[in-house]
Amino acid sequence: MTSIIAQIKDRFAQALTLAFGPDWASTDPLLAPTSNPKFGDYQANLAMGLARPLQRSPRAIAAELVNHLQLADLCDPPEIAGPGFINLRLSVAYLQSQIQRRQAHPRLGINCVSQPQRVIVDFSSPNIAKEMHVGHLRSTIIGDCLARVQEFLGHSVLRLNHVGDWGTQFGMLITHLQETCPQALEADSGMGIGDLVNFYKQAKQRFDQEPEFKQRSRQAVVDLQSGNPRATRAWQLLCKQSRQEFEQIYRRLDITLEERGESFYNAYLGAVVEDLAAQGLLQENEGARVVFTQGFTNKEGLPLPVIIQKSDGGYNYATTDLAALRYRISQDRGDRLLYVVDAGQSTHFAQVFQVAERAGWIPAGVTLTHVPFGVVQGEDGKKFKTRSGETVRLKDLLDEAVARARADLEQRLALEARQEPQELIESIAETVGLAAVKYADLSQNRTSNYLFSFDKMLALQGNTAPYMLYAYVRIQGISRKGNIDFDHLPPTATLQLQEEAEFTLARHLLQLEQVLEEVAIDLYPNQLCLYLFELSQKFNQFYDLCTVLQAPEPQRTSRLMLAHLTARTLKLGLNLLGIAVLERM
RNA sequence: GGGCCAUUAGCUCAGUGGAUAGAGCAACCGCCUUCUAAGCGGUUGGUCGCUGGUUCGAGUCCAGCAUGGCCCGCCA
Numbered sequence: 001m002t003s004i005i006a007q008i009k010d011r012f013a014q015a016l017t018l019a020f021g022p023d024w025a026s027t028d029p030l031l032a033p034t035s036n037p038k039f040g041d042y043q044a045n046l047a048m049g050l051a052r053p054l055q056r057s058p059r060a061i062a063a064e065l066v067n068h069l070q071l072a073d074l075c076d077p078p079e080i081a082g083p084g085f086i087n088l089r090l091s092v093a094y095l096q097s098q099i100q101r102r103q104a105h106p107r108l109g110i111n112c113v114s115q116p117q118r119v120i121v122d123f124s125s126p127n128i129a130k131e132m133h134v135g136h137l138r139s140t141i142i143g144d145c146l147a148r149v150q151e152f153l154g155h156s157v158l159r160l161n162h163v164g165d166w167g168t169q170f171g172m173l174i175t176h177l178q179e180t181c182p183q184a185l186e187a188d189s190g191m192g193i194g195d196l197v198n199f200y201k202q203a204k205q206r207f208d209q210e211p212e213f214k215q216r217s218r219q220a221v222v223d224l225q226s227g228n229p230r231a232t233r234a235w236q237l238l239c240k241q242s243r244q245e246f247e248q249i250y251r252r253l254d255i256t257l258e259e260r261g262e263s264f265y266n267a268y269l270g271a272v273v274e275d276l277a278a279q280g281l282l283q284e285n286e287g288a289r290v291v292f293t294q295g296f297t298n299k300e301g302l303p304l305p306v307i308i309q310k311s312d313g314g315y316n317y318a319t320t321d322l323a324a325l326r327y328r329i330s331q332d333r334g335d336r337l338l339y340v341v342d343a344g345q346s347t348h349f350a351q352v353f354q355v356a357e358r359a360g361w362i363p364a365g366v367t368l369t370h371v372p373f374g375v376v377q378g379e380d381g382k383k384f385k386t387r388s389g390e391t392v393r394l395k396d397l398l399d400e401a402v403a404r405a406r407a408d409l410e411q412r413l414a415l416e417a418r419q420e421p422q423e424l425i426e427s428i429a430e431t432v433g434l435a436a437v438k439y440a441d442l443s444q445n446r447t448s449n450y451l452f453s454f455d456k457m458l459a460l461q462g463n464t465a466p467y468m469l470y471a472y473v474r475i476q477g478i479s480r481k482g483n484i485d486f487d488h489l490p491p492t493a494t495l496q497l498q499e500e501a502e503f504t505l506a507r508h509l510l511q512l513e514q515v516l517e518e519v520a521i522d523l524y525p526n527q528l529c530l531y532l533f534e535l536s537q538k539f540n541q542f543y544d545l546c547t548v549l550q551a552p553e554p555q556r557t558s559r560l561m562l563a564h565l566t567a568r569t570l571k572l573g574l575n576l577l578g579i580a581v582l583e584r585m
Numbered sequence: 586g587g588g589c590c591a592u593u594a595g596c597u598c599a600g601u602g603g604a605u606a607g608a609g610c611a612a613c614c615g616c617c618u619u620c621u622a623a624g625c626g627g628u629u630g631g632u633c634g635c636u637g638g639u640u641c642g643a644g645u646c647c648a649g650c651a652u653g654g655c656c657c658g659c660c661a
Contacts, residue, residue: 030601030602030603032601032603033601034604035603035604035605035606036604036605039604043603043604045602045603048603048641048642049602049641051641052641058641081604082603082604083603083604083641083642084641085603085604127661164661166661167660167661168660168661169660169661262661285658285659286658286659287659288658288659290658290659295588296587296588296657297586297587297588297657298586298587298657298658299586299587299657300586300587301586301587304587304588304657304658305658305659306658307658307659309659310659311659312659314659316658316659316660316661317660317661320661342655343589343590343654343655343656344589344655344656345656345661346588346589346590346655346656347588347589347656347657348656348661350588350589372589372590374590374591374654374655375654375655377654381653381654408623409623412623416621418621432623443598443599444597444598444599445598445599445600447590447591448590448591448598449590449591449654449655451597451598453597456596456597456610459609459610460623461609461610461623461624462608462609462610463598463599463608463609463610464609464623466623467609467623467624469623470621470623470624471624473621473623474620474621474624475620477620477621478620479620480620481620481621482620518601522601526598526599530599530600530608533608533609534608537608540624540625541625541626543620543624543625544616544624544625544626545625547619547620548620549619549620550619550620563620584621585621585623
């Protein structure tokens, strides 16, 4: 099915041809949802812009277009307003038929795209032996949401976890491991290293303070890169333990990811250097091999190079990213490469993409997109830290969210003298707490800096996940109370909209497809959040004004259909945000 | 010094060149004998950082300025 807006656009193309000739057929009708419900559902803003080229008044142009618009099957007769707006209101008959159509459709009337792409989403990407923190949380949540939306629309998605499992920091980690915990390196010892974060801190401290340790660490990097078995075993042990910790977080957050760390691309780094050299892009500079990029300068105003190979022969992450990019295009057959990485790396990606472009590695039709997000700040506006200045552990953060959700729930249960099994309380608290964390992040424009506040994200009123979960729960409550099997409403049932609140809700339900298409293209999850928040608001208004179970037939069944479609829309939308729904709360 | 991003109500934020700039929170006033009140309705609250420009029309586009954040050579 084509979205409503797409259908109306086609009709405008026809009307433009009939009114002004085929040259004007491709004029953008500038169709948008109305700025105010009193103007109908959609407004076309093209008449004003056509006034000059057509040498006629905007209102005359609008009138001419309206004369040729064939929209009777979709809309009431169009109205011309103000300087020349063409206002369109979906007809009641169309509205009702579209709701029923979505109702009967397993995907709510949304078909898969006709030309699926191979979309590669690079997200999360924590560093081995380091704590996952709020920055990773943003990448993880936003990346997962974008992947879910692409998948739902029928694209073939590869979710890649580009973990930091390689690089010079492993020298100190391996050395520290060998010196403090050698028994862990024995085959099948099954020994853990303990707290990896403390382990990392100790290693870093020694690296900074003990010159001899630093020296041994440098040697360990060389050992690792040359495949020394003992260094390799230590590296594997570190990676394994980190992986287990990451997995717990991913499982809890319901995130699916394919781990393919930086080390995976080691075998392809040499080819990057050779190809760049063969094309004459590579230059020697202060002992390193670099590509000078265009449009970037350093502090002295000199051209800024991308370092491809260090003077000691080692490689940097730019080289790894180039190798990864080549692999993702040639082996993974990616059409659209998305990098969900913080905005601080904008320059890095712009440079890497430029090098890849100039090297001719980007075939026509393949797009590279850095999907940046803002830094996470504490309530003081500074980088988010605990009071003592420590990085906040992701696990602690999630635990606190869940604990607060539980406390809110228990307080409410006590107030209402409700008795619920402990297991249910735990389960609700977990869902609500995690949903609150995810939603707080996704509901903001990702490019802004994100002010992290437990109090605000866990406030259970307003534009929050619990508000939407609650709307969903209310609908399930109707079904429980009335013994309604939503999946088996009478097949003869028809939608009969009467109250204003019903119309408002129905009109909003039809906009889902448009919103998902926008998110898939523009990659702003907050658009979907906004849609779901407004849907919940409109449902709550309907719920407040229109009784469902006590309404006479056929209104009762009609309202059940509306409620059910709302529930399915909420469930689908929240699911695409990575948020699970609840039957009761 | 250069680059990128931001600046909208007391606070946190939406806003696709279009009509009278919107939410949420906070504050205040109402609404539970009726499907869960984690709800609904109402009131108060704006020089869209500043100055110019483009346009029939600018919070939105362009230029300059101010403030803040992030980045700028062998870490990732």
